[in-house]
Amino acid sequence: MEAINIIEGPVSVLDRSDVDTDQIIPKQFLKRVERTGFGEFLFYDWIRDGEISLEPNPILVSGRNFGSGSSREHAVWALDQFGFDAVVAPSFSDIFFSNCTKNGFLPVMLDEPDCEALAAAGAGRIDLENQKVSWEGGEATFDIDPEIKRRLLGGLDDIALTLQAEEDIEAFEEGPGGSYGPVTTSLP
Amino acid sequence: MPKTMFEKIWEAHEVRDELIYIDLHLVHEVTSPQAFEGLRMSGRNLRRPDKTVATADHNVPTDGTPTAKLIADTLSRKQVQTLEQNAAAFGVPVYSLGSETQGIVHVIGPELGLTQPGMTIVCGDSHTSTHGAFGALAFGIGTSEVEHVMATQTLVQRRPKTMRINYTGKLGPGVTSKDLILATIGRLGTGGMSGYVVEYAGEAIRELTMEQRLTVCNMTIEGGGRAGMIAPDETTYEYMRGKPGVPDDFDAAIERWEHLPTDEGATFDYEVEIDATQIAPMVTWGTTPGMVVEVSDRVPDPSRMDQPAERESAERALQYMGLKAGTPMEEIRPERVFIGSCTNSRISDLREAAAAIKGRKVADSIRAMVVPGSAMVKSQAEEEGLDIIFQDAGFEWRGAGCSMCLGMNPDILIEGERCASTSNRNFEGRQGKGGRTHLVSPTMATAAAIEGHFVDIRNWN
Numbered sequence: 063m064e065a066i067n068i069i070e071g072p073v074s075v076l077d078r079s080d081v082d083t084d085q086i087i088p089k090q091f092l093k094r095v096e097r098t099g100f101g102e103f104l105f106y107d108w109i110r111d112g113e114i115s116l117e118p119n120p121i122l123v124s125g126r127n128f129g130s131g132s133s134r135e136h137a138v139w140a141l142d143q144f145g146f147d148a149v150v151a152p153s154f155s156d157i158f159f160s161n162c163t164k165n166g167f168l169p170v171m172l173d174e175p176d177c178e179a180l181a182a183a184g185a186g187r188i189d190l191e192n193q194k195v196s197w198e199g200g201e202a203t204f205d206i207d208p209e210i211k212r213r214l215l216g217g218l219d220d221i222a223l224t225l226q227a228e229e230d231i232e233a234f235e236e237g238p239g240g241s242y243g244p245v246t247t248s249l250p
Numbered sequence: 251m252p253k254t255m256f257e258k259i260w261e262a263h264e265v266r267d268e269l270i271y272i273d274l275h276l277v278h279e280v281t282s283p284q285a286f287e288g289l290r291m292s293g294r295n296l297r298r299p300d301k302t303v304a305t306a307d308h309n310v311p312t313d314g315t316p317t318a319k320l321i322a323d324t325l326s327r328k329q330v331q332t333l334e335q336n337a338a339a340f341g342v343p344v345y346s347l348g349s350e351t352q353g354i355v356h357v358i359g360p361e362l363g364l365t366q367p368g369m370t371i372v373c374g375d376s377h378t379s380t381h382g383a384f385g386a387l388a389f390g391i392g393t394s395e396v397e398h399v400m401a402t403q404t405l406v407q408r409r410p411k412t413m414r415i416n417y418t419g420k421l422g423p424g425v426t427s428k429d430l431i432l433a434t435i436g437r438l439g440t441g442g443m444s445g446y447v448v449e450y451a452g453e454a455i456r457e458l459t460m461e462q463r464l465t466v467c468n469m470t471i472e473g474g475g476r477a478g479m480i481a482p483d484e485t486t487y488e489y490m491r492g493k494p495g496v497p498d499d500f501d502a503a504i505e506r507w508e509h510l511p512t513d514e515g516a517t518f519d520y521e522v523e524i525d526a527t528q529i530a531p532m533v534t535w536g537t538t539p540g541m542v543v544e545v546s547d548r549v550p551d552p553s554r555m556d557q558p559a560e561r562e563s564a565e566r567a568l569q570y571m572g573l574k575a576g577t578p579m580e581e582i583r584p585e586r587v588f589i590g591s592c593t594n595s596r597i598s599d600l601r602e603a604a605a606a607i608k609g610r611k612v613a614d615s616i617r618a619m620v621v622p623g624s625a626m627v628k629s630q631a632e633e634e635g636l637d638i639i640f641q642d643a644g645f646e647w648r649g650a651g652c653s654m655c656l657g658m659n660p661d662i663l664i665e666g667e668r669c670a671s672t673s674n675r676n677f678e679g680r681q682g683k684g685g686r687t688h689l690v691s692p693t694m695a696t697a698a699a700i701e702g703h704f705v706d707i708r709n710w711n
């Protein structure tokens with residue numbers, strides 16, 4: 063994963079709430095077995111029908127409950143591969159938020175009026191280290207889990223980090239918790 | 251100190267602070283190929299194939315295609331075959347097209363006895379919340395996390411907040427667990443459970459059968475919840491007894507499970523009370539599951555909503571759905587009926603739907619289909635003759651899979667078609683581009699199929 067810190071430039075605005083992952087990347091594009099090639103299908107139906115048009119700017123601003131619905135990480139790949147580096151919204155669905163952070167794609171939660179001000183300003187600067195978003199005439203701070211921030215800033219690979227806890231995992235597996243649940247390989 | 255069921259399960263699975271051990275990893279063809287590929291690229295093994303199981307569900311045709319290599323759609327064929335190859339290469343048991351135990355991942359877990367109380371269960375699918383009905387902590391993850399679980403059998407997780415929804419009283423006649431959860435989401439909103447693990451409790455929940463409980467937990471994600479849970483009890487144990495995956499010493503297991511329910515006096519971050527006696531059969535009118543009203547109501551009028559954002563969403567939704575404010579819900583006429591999906595495709599759902607038919611026929615204006623959630627549900631239904639009842643009435647009887655729940659396979663709505671669906675999402679285009687979805691219970695869907703419009707099943711027989 064690539065390290066990120068400062069994301070700045072023009073803002074694209076998608077003025078809708080409850081934007082679900084079925085819209086971000088419709089299911090007919092989920093059949094690929096690769097991680098690439100999703101950018102051109104971003105918001106496929108809305109863009110093709112001329113309902114919206116979006117520039118691939120560094121920052122996307124949208125309404126509350128962004129990324130709701132399906133857990134498809136393809137939604138994050140599509141946003142990222144289309145050209146966005148960060149998405150700013152008043153709230154996100156949990157799984158989508160987590161998927162973003164696993165891909166070095168920054169989800170930023172700002173209050174609704176701040177989102178609107180950033181959208182109106184047309185351009186902005188996100189500073190992850192200092193947890194600050196600024197735009198002409200305003201700025202706001204945002205919260206982010208310190209551990210997630212550390213991983214994003216360092217571009218750290220989650221799996222490699224967890225494998226540093228290998229001894230703990232082995233100890234857990236040897237303890238009483240290790241044999242909880244079924245043995246799938248012994249089913250008929 | 252008294253603890254919630256969630257806290258007990260969480261603490262029993264902490265390998266380190268915020269690193270939790272996963273007891274069961276369910277895998278399907280859509281969200282796994284990139285994860286398997288990631289393992290290969292980094293030269294890692296799949297750590298515990300014995301805690302992993304794979305099935306093909308999203309992409310599979312439901313027309314009786316017997317094996318993956320005969321799937322007509324090239325990309326779907328490749329995805330299902332890739333799953334089979336990956337599972338073989340990493341030693342994971344796989345139930346693909348043609349297997350007797352193939353089916354929707356959230357249907358086969360419980361029916362094989364893989365889903366058990368006290369477990370942590372994940373899957374690259376948001377409706378993993380379904381499995382929480384057994385008193386498990388079960389939630390959906392993304393593909394990067396799928397790879398993480400494959401490599402480490404653990405997951406890095408912030409501890410979520412807890413919510414309890416207490417239902418007082420019992421559901422009335424004709425009112426199902428689908429209506430209970432739709433009404434709850436309508437009340438709390440699609441983000442109302444956001445960030446929470448939700449425990450459903452109270453008299454109305456205890457009265458539900460196991461399969462009805464699965465329907466409730468299934469739609470937790472539609473309320474934005476991370477996971478839904480219901481305390482295990484006799485109903486749970488009776489349902490599990492004799493299933494292939496359950497512990498050999500079942501009675502000893504029950505003794506362990508009996509410690510799971512939330513202790514008296516344990517506190518939740520948020521508690522809500524809902525009067526179950528007031529819940530009516532529900533129908534969605536819009537493009538989120540929270541846009542829902544009682545079947546005896548009318549399509550809401552956006553101009554009467556005070557929040558501008560809510561008004562705009564409602565206007566958009568009505569336009570998309572081709573509906574006028576004020577129209578009685580019972581006057582809405584679907585052209586399609588879909589009984590299926592991980593919300594409502596289990597044997598009891600099909601029994602209820604079949605029982606409601608009573609020799610009547612599907613209306614001429616309607617194309618209706620029944621899609622069992624798994625190959626096992628299908629054969630059980632056929633043993634009971636339900637397939638004949640459905641077909642005699644004019645329903646199509648299909649093979650197991652996700653089918654028209656998400657239209658990733660040949661079962662889709664065409665532009666503008668309106669569907670009464672027992673699935674869980676009514677998003678724009680979910681069942682096919684331009685398709686219009688109304689979420690309902692299986693009996694409500696059956697009644698709509700026969701009458702050609704929605705009816706209040708409380709006064710329909």
Ligand code: SF4
Binds near residue numbers: 377674
């Ligand atoms: S039936 Fe629908 S909601 Fe359930 S797993 Fe399949 S696509 Fe997802």
